Amino acid sequence: MTDQSSGQKKMKLHGLLGEFKDIESILKASAAIRDKGFKKWDTYTPFPVHGIEKAMGIKKSLVPKIVFTCGLIGGIGGLGLQWWTNAVNYPWIVSGKPLFSVPANIPIVFETTVLLAAFGAVFGMIFLNKLPQLYSPLFTSKNFSQGATNDKFFVYIEAQDPKFSPDRTRELLESLNAVTVEEIEEEEHAWSPSLSPKMAWSIGSIVFCLILIPPLYIARAQAKDRTTTRVQLIPDMDQQPRVNAQAASTIFVDGRGMRNYVDGTVPRGGAQTNTGYYTGAENEEWVSNPLPVNRALLERGQNRFDIYCAACHGIDGSGNGPIAIRAKRLREPNWVPPLAMTDSTVLERPDGHLFNTITNGIRNMPAYGDQIHVEDRWAIVAYIRALQKSQHATLQDVPADKREQLREEGQK
Amino acid sequence: MATTAVQEIDNTSNDPTKRPTLVTGGLDFNGVTETVCRVAEAPSAPKSWYFLLVIAVAALLNLFVWVGYLITTGTGVWGLNNPVGWGWAIVNFVFWVGIGHAGTLISAILFLFRQKWRTSINRFAEAMTIFAVMCAGLFPGIHVGRVWVVYWMFPIPNYLNMWPQFRSPLLWDVFAVSTYATVSILFWYVGMIPDLATFRDRAKDKIRKFAYGLLSLGWKGSSRNWANYEWAYLLLAALATPLVLSVHSIVSFDFAVSQLPGWHTTIFPPYFVAGAIFSGFAMVISLAVPARKMFHLENIITLRHLDIMNRIILATGSMVGYAYIIEFFIAWYSGNGYESFAFVNRAFGPYAWAYWTMFTCNVIIPQVFWIRWARVTPWFMFIISIFVNIGMWFERFVITITSLSRDFLPANWGYYTPTYVDVLTFVGSFGLFLTLFLLFCRFLPIVAMAEVKATLPDAHVYHPEEDH
Numbered sequence: 001m002t003d004q005s006s007g008q009k010k011m012k013l014h015g016l017l018g019e020f021k022d023i024e025s026i027l028k029a030s031a032a033i034r035d036k037g038f039k040k041w042d043t044y045t046p047f048p049v050h051g052i053e054k055a056m057g058i059k060k061s062l063v064p065k066i067v068f069t070c071g072l073i074g075g076i077g078g079l080g081l082q083w084w085t086n087a088v089n090y091p092w093i094v095s096g097k098p099l100f101s102v103p104a105n106i107p108i109v110f111e112t113t114v115l116l117a118a119f120g121a122v123f124g125m126i127f128l129n130k131l132p133q134l135y136s137p138l139f140t141s142k143n144f145s146q147g148a149t150n151d152k153f154f155v156y157i158e159a160q161d162p163k164f165s166p167d168r169t170r171e172l173l174e175s176l177n178a179v180t181v182e183e184i185e186e187e188e189h190a191w192s193p194s195l196s197p198k199m200a201w202s203i204g205s206i207v208f209c210l211i212l213i214p215p216l217y218i219a220r221a222q223a224k225d226r227t228t229t230r231v232q233l234i235p236d237m238d239q240q241p242r243v244n245a246q247a248a249s250t251i252f253v254d255g256r257g258m259r260n261y262v263d264g265t266v267p268r269g270g271a272q273t274n275t276g277y278y279t280g281a282e283n284e285e286w287v288s289n290p291l292p293v294n295r296a297l298l299e300r301g302q303n304r305f306d307i308y309c310a311a312c313h314g315i316d317g318s319g320n321g322p323i324a325i326r327a328k329r330l331r332e333p334n335w336v337p338p339l340a341m342t343d344s345t346v347l348e349r350p351d352g353h354l355f356n357t358i359t360n361g362i363r364n365m366p367a368y369g370d371q372i373h374v375e376d377r378w379a380i381v382a383y384i385r386a387l388q389k390s391q392h393a394t395l396q397d398v399p400a401d402k403r404e405q406l407r408e409e410g411q412k
Numbered sequence: 413m414a415t416t417a418v419q420e421i422d423n424t425s426n427d428p429t430k431r432p433t434l435v436t437g438g439l440d441f442n443g444v445t446e447t448v449c450r451v452a453e454a455p456s457a458p459k460s461w462y463f464l465l466v467i468a469v470a471a472l473l474n475l476f477v478w479v480g481y482l483i484t485t486g487t488g489v490w491g492l493n494n495p496v497g498w499g500w501a502i503v504n505f506v507f508w509v510g511i512g513h514a515g516t517l518i519s520a521i522l523f524l525f526r527q528k529w530r531t532s533i534n535r536f537a538e539a540m541t542i543f544a545v546m547c548a549g550l551f552p553g554i555h556v557g558r559v560w561v562v563y564w565m566f567p568i569p570n571y572l573n574m575w576p577q578f579r580s581p582l583l584w585d586v587f588a589v590s591t592y593a594t595v596s597i598l599f600w601y602v603g604m605i606p607d608l609a610t611f612r613d614r615a616k617d618k619i620r621k622f623a624y625g626l627l628s629l630g631w632k633g634s635s636r637n638w639a640n641y642e643w644a645y646l647l648l649a650a651l652a653t654p655l656v657l658s659v660h661s662i663v664s665f666d667f668a669v670s671q672l673p674g675w676h677t678t679i680f681p682p683y684f685v686a687g688a689i690f691s692g693f694a695m696v697i698s699l700a701v702p703a704r705k706m707f708h709l710e711n712i713i714t715l716r717h718l719d720i721m722n723r724i725i726l727a728t729g730s731m732v733g734y735a736y737i738i739e740f741f742i743a744w745y746s747g748n749g750y751e752s753f754a755f756v757n758r759a760f761g762p763y764a765w766a767y768w769t770m771f772t773c774n775v776i777i778p779q780v781f782w783i784r785w786a787r788v789t790p791w792f793m794f795i796i797s798i799f800v801n802i803g804m805w806f807e808r809f810v811i812t813i814t815s816l817s818r819d820f821l822p823a824n825w826g827y828y829t830p831t832y833v834d835v836l837t838f839v840g841s842f843g844l845f846l847t848l849f850l851l852f853c854r855f856l857p858i859v860a861m862a863e864v865k866a867t868l869p870d871a872h873v874y875h876p877e878e879d880h
Contacts, residue, residue, distance in 0.1 A: 022870065023870070023871065030635075042634045042635060042636055043634070043635040044632055044633045044634055045633055045635060045638070046441060046445075046606075046610075046633055046862060046865055047606070047633075047862040047863070047865040047866040047871060048635075048638040048641070048862075048866060049635065049638075049871070050872075052635045052638075053635070053639050056635055056636075058635065058639050061639050061640045061642075061643040062640075063640050063644050063647065064643055064647060067644075067647045067651075071651075081567060081578075082578040085567060085575035085578065086575060086577070086578050086579070089573050089575065090573045090574070090575055092577070094577055095579075097579055101579075104578070104579040105578060105579075107581075107584040107587070107658070107662055107665075108578055108584060108587050110654075111584075111587040111588055111591040111655075111658070112587070112591075114591055114595060114652075114654070114655045114658075115594060115595065117647070117651050118594070118598055118599075118648060118651050119598075121602075121643075121644040121647045121648050121651070122598045122601075122644060124640075124644065125602070125641055125643070125644035126629065128640045129634075129636075129637040129640050131629040131630060131631070131637075132626075132629035132630050133629070133630035133632075134626070134629075134630040135630070136630065136632060138632060145613045146613060146614075148613070148632055148633050149606065149609045149610040149612075149613050149631075149632075149633055150441065150442055150445045150610060150613070150614075151440070151441030151442040151445065151865075219569075222570070222571055223571050
């Protein structure tokens with residue numbers, strides 16, 4: 001606080017920077033400093049100087065080991081990827097080739113090996129060099145920042161080195177023919193004004209994790225079961241636009257999605273000139289069944305009745321189909337119970353009326369005109385008549401020669 | 413800064429008693445820095461730079477128009493139809509990928525062979541590689557039709573368990589080209605870090621200081637860092653060397669693994685690689701000759717560099733010529749009627765004009781480089797390099813189109829013609845390439861300063877600690 005009020009920052013010595021005139025002198029100086037046993041020191045040159053690793057006593061770089069490991073992972077990973085995807089997860093035979101064969105996989109294995117090894121070389125180097133390191137006290141020296149990456153050679157010994165002493169180290173550098181020796185200072189307890197490597201790495205890691213959130217969220221959303229329509233990043237014909245019945249459309253000039261018949265044309269099956277046959281009524285009079293009633297027609301009618309009608313009206317036409325029973329049990333308020341085929345209304349109605357009821361529906365009963373073919377509707381009408389006869393007949397309905405037989409069987 | 417033209421100095425002599433100078437004009441360490449940095453630090457670029465940039469950006473906008481048209485309308489806007497389903501898109505793809513190869517060859521293979529002359533040209537040859545690969549990647553990317561699902565080419569986990577087909581050369585291509593692009597960018601960037609630090613240290617205004625400071629990662633030239641850096645660079649070179657050979661081999665598999673006469677040949681991988689290096693060096697010459705003039709780099713990219721590159725063009729051009737001739741021999745020697753027909757059809761069929769354009773540009777014209785004058789005269793070699801570029805484009809055209817247009821069944825034959833969209837898209841790809849290249853010249857270190865300095869005589873002294 002006192003430092004701030006006085007307007008002066010407390011500086012402390014960070015190290016000594018010695019400039020050397022050429023490669024020969026810096027190599028000699030490096031060897032001498034190494035022999036003195038200094039640990040926290042470095043040399044700075046505009047290009048890699050050959051022999052300086054030895055002169056400084058730098059250990060062999062770890063980069064080759066990192067590259068080898070990454071390359072190995074890349075190669076095995078590339079092979080594993082091809083094996084798992086094409087031979088295990090989704091086995092897929094192409095041109096009769098085996099699902100897994102090493103020769104066909106070699107190009108990809110090679111590429112993944114090189115790719116990961118290259119990543120290892122670059123990021124391994126960056127990591128080992130503790131880069132990015134955007135701030136350094138050395139940048140405060142004008143001589144350093146103008147020369148280190150241009151044409152000058154420097155030795156820098158940090159004050160933290162146990163062998164460091166401001167005077168003796170300066171003398172050492174001067175005795176090694178340093179052109180200049182400069183004190184590099186750093187603010188004491190300074191919060192690094194720029195990004196320190198540690199901070200850069202942690203910020204980088206956090207940013208990286210944050211970047212991962214959207215793709216992971218998307219991946220989860222894509223993989224999860226859901227009841228509503230899946231969000232499609234790229235629709236790609238999964239949901240195709242279509243025109244619903246009666247909906248508007250911009251495609252046609254009149255703005256309607258549905259089309260009228262072209263003038264003067266008749267749709268297939270639309271030429272219904274025999275009105276009685278197709279509607280059940282002719283000249284405002286109900287017609288009787290126009291089809292010849294025979295065994296084949298009745299069996300067809302029974303087949304259709306059991307499919308379409310029995311669900312409500314019951315297999316015997318008594319009005320107690322499974323839906324009717326259930327609706328009764330649930331006490332559906334709007335339910336109109338289906339009539340029994342032997343109900344007087346049904347009995348009295350002419351064939352054409354029944355046909356019309358099947359075609360267009362009545363009360364709760366939907367229209368079946370679109371689902372049941374005309375002949376089949378007439379077949380059902382014929383079958384209904386048969387059902388009625390089977391349950392609601394008098395002796396007069398039985399042929400005269402069979403009446404005696406019936407009476408005898410009834411007495412048994 | 414010096415605005416006057418630099419005197420050309422002939423340093424091409426190969427007197428075995430003298431070590432040839434790679435950098436002329438008596439440049440020292442600081443001289444190299446000044447020469448290279450002033451390209452980017454000059455308040456305004458040369459007039460010719462602005463002139464070229466306007467043309468390049470216009471061509472680039474033209475690319476956006478036709479790629480947009482293609483994506484919104486479909487690949488039918490190109491001249492593709494049966495029997496030629498691979499038209500200019502694949503021709504341009506192979507053309508651009510091939511051009512990229514010279515950059516990697518210069519930066520990686522010559523590094524491993526300790527060819528020190530590479531240091532003057534490797535940086536912008538690498539930049540050329542990256543921009544060429546970007547142009548190359550564009551064409552198959554837009555050729556797939558539905559570009560929005562182009563990521564299906566990569567093995568991305570999905571709920572359909574739908575994976576790429578790893579036994580297809582087209583997929584190898586995806587991996588080869590994307591790996592090549594990635595490794596090239598890494599190699600280029602790593603090489604540039606020390607030079608970006610030089611730019612940072614010389615930057616006057618805040619924006620440049622910040623941008624170059626960030627890009628150079630705080631590089632200070634510490635010897636402890638150089639030790640790791642040199643290993644990383646060496647290993648990247650060692651990785652990029654087989655990579656560059658693999659890329660064009662795999663590109664050639666796109667053709668060679670199919671069974672079409674004229675494609676199904678084992679000579680393709682080496683023949684494609686030689687052709688790639690040939691076309692790439694021609695492109696380096698096409699770029700280096702104007703660039704050294706425009707930015708006064710004659711003392712760094714010297715006549716000796718150009719001379720060596722022209723020798724490589726002569727050598728690889730002759731290899732390509734050998735491949736053209738041996739293809740005919742094999743077609744005859746194989747005794748396969750379809751194979752023989754494919755080659756006779758190339759030279760004397762409906763595309764004979766394309767074949768002989770290719771043959772003249774690639775095999776006959778580069779033979780002038782036997783003459784020393786041709787190898788050391790910049791304006792002349794520039795013209796020759798343009799011919800080589802044209803010839804190498806036609807080589808890919810001839811291979812792709814002649815085989816597809818006349819295959820086994822004469823009933824399927826057809827004659828392919830491109831549409832104006834094909835032509836303008838290809839012109840646009842040059843716009844992309846040139847725009848990026850011109851921006852690179854102006855804003856990034858165009859020459860690898862740290863590497864050039866290491867080749868100067870001052871960088872070699874008696875090492876007191878070295879064992880002898």
